[in-house]
Amino acid sequence: MSVRILVLGGGGREHAIVKALARSPRSPELFCAPGNPGIASDARCLPDLDPVDPDAVTATAKELEIDLVVVGPEAPLVAGVVDRLTGAGIAAFGPSGAAAQLEGSKAYAKQAMEEAGIPTAGYRVVTDRDAALAKVTETGCPVVLKADGLAAGKGVLICLDEAEAREAIEVFFTEQRFGQTEVVVEEFLEGEELSLLAICDGERAIPLAPAQDYKRIGEGDTGPNTGGMGSYSPVQTVGPDQLADLSALVHQPIVDLMARRGHPFHGVLYAGLMMTANGPKVLEYNTRFGDPETQAVLPRLESDLVDLFLAASTAGGLAGKSVEFADRFSVTVVLASAGYPASSSKGDVITGLEKAAESAEVVHAGTAEVNGQIVTAGGRVLNLTGLGPDAATARDRAYDAADAVKFDGKQMRRDIAERAVLRERDQKAT
Ligand code: AMP
Ligand code: GLY
Numbered sequence: 001m002s003v004r005i006l007v008l009g010g011g012g013r014e015h016a017i018v019k020a021l022a023r024s025p026r027s028p029e030l031f032c033a034p035g036n037p038g039i040a041s042d043a044r045c046l047p048d049l050d051p052v053d054p055d056a057v058t059a060t061a062k063e064l065e066i067d068l069v070v071v072g073p074e075a076p077l078v079a080g081v082v083d084r085l086t087g088a089g090i091a092a093f094g095p096s097g098a099a100a101q102l103e104g105s106k107a108y109a110k111q112a113m114e115e116a117g118i119p120t121a122g123y124r125v126v127t128d129r130d131a132a133l134a135k136v137t138e139t140g141c142p143v144v145l146k147a148d149g150l151a152a153g154k155g156v157l158i159c160l161d162e163a164e165a166r167e168a169i170e171v172f173f174t175e176q177r178f179g180q181t182e183v184v185v186e187e188f189l190e191g192e193e194l195s196l197l198a199i200c201d202g203e204r205a206i207p208l209a210p211a212q213d214y215k216r217i218g219e220g221d222t223g224p225n226t227g228g229m230g231s232y233s234p235v236q237t238v239g240p241d242q243l244a245d246l247s248a249l250v251h252q253p254i255v256d257l258m259a260r261r262g263h264p265f266h267g268v269l270y271a272g273l274m275m276t277a278n279g280p281k282v283l284e285y286n287t288r289f290g291d292p293e294t295q296a297v298l299p300r301l302e303s304d305l306v307d308l309f310l311a312a313s314t315a316g317g318l319a320g321k322s323v324e325f326a327d328r329f330s331v332t333v334v335l336a337s338a339g340y341p342a343s344s345s346k347g348d349v350i351t352g353l354e355k356a357a358e359s360a361e362v363v364h365a366g367t368a369e370v371n372g373q374i375v376t377a378g379g380r381v382l383n384l385t386g387l388g389p390d391a392a393t394a395r396d397r398a399y400d401a402a403d404a405v406k407f408d409g410k411q412m413r414r415d416i417a418e419r420a421v422l423r424e425r426d427q428k429a430t
Contacts, residue, residue: 003028003306006061007043008051008081009072010034012334012365012383013291017072017305018043019361020298024306031064033057037374038364051076054084061090068093070309071267074150074288078104082266093309094267095287099258102269103287106146106184116253119281123186129173135185136165142188145169147178154225155181158188189283191276194235195293196243198251198271199308201318202264205251207243209300209325210235211293212419217341219415226341227380230416231296232331232391236423237275246273250282266312295332295363295383300325329394331417332385333402337366337376338409344379345409352404353382360401361385376407391420 005021005028007014015038021028022042035045049060052075061069069085071077071094080097094100101108107125114120122139125148126132136143136159145168147155155178159165172183195213198205211233217223238246250271258265270286270293298305302324311317338345344366353374356362363385366378382405386397395417402412 003067005068006031006066007070008033008076010036012363013289013294014072015039015363016295016298020305024304026306028306036364037367037369052079054081057081058084058088074103077287091313093313095265098263099265100287102285104150105148107148107182109285116257118253121187121189123184126183126185129169132169139187144186144188146184148182151178189274189276189281191274194273194275195290196271196273198247198269199312200255200265200269201312201316202266203316204318205255206323207247209233209297210238211297213293214416219413224341228292229334229413230332231292232417232420233296292332292334292383295385296330299330299361299385299387302326328387328389329391330385330387331394331398332383333398333412333416334380335382336379336411337381340379346377348376348408350374350407352406355404356401359397391417391424
């Protein structure tokens with residue numbers, strides 16, 4: 001009987017995971033909760049199951065005789081879904097609630113980095129306005145203020161001068177936009193960002209291919225932050241030797257620390273790095289796959305993802321395993337709906353999906369099916385991943401697909417992977 005896998009989540013990341021699992025030679029039987037209309041082509045969707053409800057997930061996994069549950073987003077992890085599943089004897093890919101604090105609490109993450117000796121921005125955790133102001137004055141501007149808990153990427157305020165910092169302090173402590181929260185005040189770091197993900201089995205971390213994402217809505221990295229407007233992989237500045245060194249610097253010490261703390265880390269440990277003039281520094285940890293990095297990274301994976309997930313869910317299961325990537329480029333362009341990121345537009349009819357599939361992998365992020373038509377149903381709507389022997393070809397394929405898709409108010413950035421294409425030109429010229 002083939003292995004039965006339930007994926008939790010219903011965005012672009014989960015569609016990319018489902019597609020990669022479907023490519024496994026083990027031909028797994030796939031389920032996804034809640035899923036989306038794109039995921040429905042490869043998996044049986046369970047639209048009524050709430051992924052953040054540990055009891056409901058465990059009951060459904062038992063009923064469907066699921067062998068492995070794969071958790072996409074952070075909320076179910078922090079809610080303890082993995083603890084409940086493993087307690088019931090069901091294998092799960094993802095960290096326990098305690099280990100997910102690396103993402104769930106920025107103060108916890110900074111303290112862990114300090115204890116594990118990981119390079120990161122200087123910081124202080126503050127609980128009131130006066131302490132915040134004192135730390136801002138000591139650090140100088142620009143300075144970065146971060147709400148402690150999960151805030152869907154919105155809890156980070158970068159303040160260029162003291163006036164902005166004072167405003168931010170009011171946002172956290174007077175307006176309490178992110179609730180009653182501790183605040184991390186930290187040094188501003190300059191450099192290029194890099195997303196370095198590793199798959200972990202509680203004992204060791206094996207890095208995945210490096211990727212870069214584009215967080216701002218506007219070309220040239222302007223405008224407000226979003227969930228991510230595009231990504232590409234690999235990143236030419238990180239060769240295989242550097243990848244191993246970086247992972248030894250930013251992943252393995254955290255996996256070792258969490259094992260010592262009695263909270264072994266299983267699943268994906270995502271290090272958001274800033275490559276500064278003084279070396280790499282960790283901006284944050286996430287305890288799951290990145291979105292949209294996953295959409296660019298997984299199509300390049302040559303190893304069997306089912307095998308890797310099962311191995312990572314057991315203590316030390318990755319021993320002797322390697323993670324192989326194809327020597328080709330991938331570029332993911334995100335299409336967003338009108339109003340994003342401040343709002344999103346629902347119900348706009350989408351056409352051109354078949355044409356898009358001729359040049360790229362089409363991943364659904366925020367879509368719905370209404371009367372047989374696919375319509376927008378969220379901020380980030382579709383992800384188009386072009387693959388090719390070089391960055392320029394992969395980028396052209398992604399944009400051919402992005403142009404083929406039509407819906408009212410469609411937004412996209414035109415400069416995704418531009419950096420990679422320019423680096424490639426420089427390399428060819430020398
Ligand atoms: P985080 O959720 O902590 O990764 O922060 C979101 C984004 O804010 C990061 O991807 C960076 O672009 C930016 N950021 C966070 N911390 C810093 C920092 N210390 N210096 C400069 N930029 C930062
Ligand atoms: N791409 C950023 C994230 O997944 O948090």
